[in-house]
Amino acid sequence: METFYRTFLVFAVGYLFLRITGKKAVAQMHTFDLLYILILTNIISTPVEVTNMGKAITYAGITVILYKIFIRLSLHNKLRWMLYESPTVLIHNGDIDRKGLKKVRMPMNELLSHLRVKGYTDIQSISIAVMEATGSISVIPKSDYRPVQPKDLNLHVKKEYIPIPLILDGQVVYHNLKYLQLDHSWLIGELEKRGEKIEEITLATYQDDGQLFIDNNEISGHQSDLYYYKPGRDN
Template sequence: MELIYRAVIVFLVGFLFLRLSGKKAVAEMHSFDLLYVFVLTNIISAPVVVNNLGKAIIYAGITVIIYKIIGRLSLHNKLRWLLYNSPTVLIRNGDIDRKGLKKVRMPVNELLSHLRVKGYTDTQNIAIAVMEDFGDISVIPKADYRPVQPNDLNLKVKKEYVPIPLIMDGQIVSHNLKYLKLDIDWLMTEVKIMGEKVESIMLATFQENGKLFIDNNEIKDHKNAPYYYKPGEDN
């Protein structure tokens, strides 16, 4: 029982400290963020093996405070460049920067694969490609090869509407109903009209026209239509 107790405490404390650290520490991480997570992980996992739960929590708390302080300091431009790596240019005006690739130790074929993931197949069409300090690659195409924007055609478009989830994985999202000033009776009536049951609904969203859209767990049979092919042996 003691082992279970310590494991539960360690898990909950670790979760609490990561929440206190902020989203940045658990999203795309800089080298310092990654080091912080490694150190914190080692500290909070120690009590599972060794009986020093109290000290581990104190050390973990100190580590979180240090991380938060350095995070604050990094907001100042002069200190930021000391704590984090500078972005590295990999392609400029269609030309591959050999020094940049060498600096980040990236072969050309890996660069090309990153570009394909982002939808670019020809380096000549790229104005600039940069490896950011957190390791991701940003790509900006030349003006002639970027997607056409409505503003380019002097078109006026309506404001984008984001469908609001009301049911997810068979569970009602109550706070979204409250936000829309709707009640559960309205939702249940809509679901019943569509011949569905809440527990069988994967996703139900409130649409711009005030109606409910339902995506259930059923997959429609497209009778082997080529446009619905999926890789693998499950066709």
């Protein structure tokens, strides 16, 4: 019982500290972001093996405070260049920057692999490719190779709309209903019109035309239809 209690407390404290830290530390990590996570996990896991729970939590709290101070300092431009690594150019105007590749210790086949993942097969079509401080690679194509935009064709498109989830995995998202100034009875009425039940719905979203899109657990059969082939043995 004591082992379960100590493990649960360590997990809860670690989760709380990461929430205090913010999303940035667990998203795209810089060098000291990663160092912070490694130190924090080592400190908060210590009580699972030893008995000094209070001291470990205190050390973890100090680590969180120091990290928050570093984040504050990084907001200043002069200090930011000291705390973060600068971006490294790998391709510029269709030419490979060999010094950049050498600096980040990246072989040519790995660079080509990163480019393929992003949908680029020809280096000559790339205006600039940069390895950011987080280790991710940003690629900007030349203007002749970028996707055509509606503005290029003088087209006027309607404002982008994000469908609002009202049911997720059989559970009603009440705060979205409140945002739309709708209530539970309205949702039930819409479902009854279609003969649907909440617990059987995987996803239901509110569309920009006021209609409800529903994706339930039923999969329509399309036997022998070439356009509905699924890899594996479930056909």
